[in-house]
Amino acid sequence: ASCSNETILRKMEQIKNFGNENPREALAMLDSLDVSSESEYIKNKYSLLRIRLSDKSNIMPSSDEEIKRLMDYFNARGTTAERQEAYYYAGSTYRDLQDTPRALENFFKSLDLALDYPKECDSIMLRNTYSNLTFLFYMVKDYPDALEYGLKELECCRQTKTDVVIPFMHIGAPYLDMDSLRQAEAASDSAFAHIMQSGNFHKYQESLVFLLYRYSYIDKVEKAKKCLPLIEGNTLEDGNVWLCMAFAFYYEALGKSDSAAIYCKKVLDNAKDTLYMYDAAKHLFT
Secondary structure (H helix, E strand, C coil): CHHHHHHHHHHHHHHHHHHCCCHHHHHHHHHCCCCCCCCHHHHHHHHHHHHHHHHHCCCCCCCCHHHHHHHHHHHHHCCHHHHHHHHHHHHHHHHHCCCHHHHHHHHHHHHHHHHHCCCCCCHHHHHHHHHHHHHHHHHCCCHHHHHHHHHHHHHHHHHHCCCCHHHHHHHHHHHHHCCCHHHHHHHHHHHHHHHHHHCCCCCCHHHHHHHHHHHHHCCCHHHHHHHHHHCCCCHHHHCCHHHHHHHHHHHHHCCCHHHHHHHHHHHHHHCCCHHHHHHHHHHHHC
């Protein structure tokens, strides 16, 4: 039984590592494992790994029932690292269910474990916890806290020698909303420099669109122009709402009101989010 446990745990660890870059393929690999006759511990590790890979695959949870059960189990019997992971994915589950208070509560529990037991915890998960806290505080318009955790995310990325584009994008957003335009521009410049250094423009399409919007918004047209040829696709045909908003701001910054209006109308035709529709309507009116 011990040999069986070691074998299945080793396979799950391999799938977990593979899933960091290829989560959907890793989910298929996980489905091939039969844990029906395994111990309760193995079955719960399997379930937690499924939630992890589903989160990385952007598969939305339908409820919090399973993660609540796993939190209870690992909080009572798991290692510090397993408890950190269970709380982290509870936070992710509530984030996707749009329950921000519970999402924050569980991300903070995961964060406390990481900070209290640094040698036992996952530094990448700590980085991702800061990233989620930044996102959630920004979405509820708590810009000072969003900035605080964005800066911690950036520091964590530097310590783990991982990608710094996203944290630079994250800290640029609250700077912009707090009217700290010089700091917002500096953060955007750092993100753009790292994208250019990577040469992988396809990977950073979302960031490039945000940079186009941000530079246009602060009237840095020459910098916005540098983003433009790196953005893929035909925005009007694709009907991507955020792309259309970014182009609307770009053409508005150029003084081309007719072109900006075309993109705003496209947003009104395709958007389901009232916030985007409000912004588009406001720009059309002005």
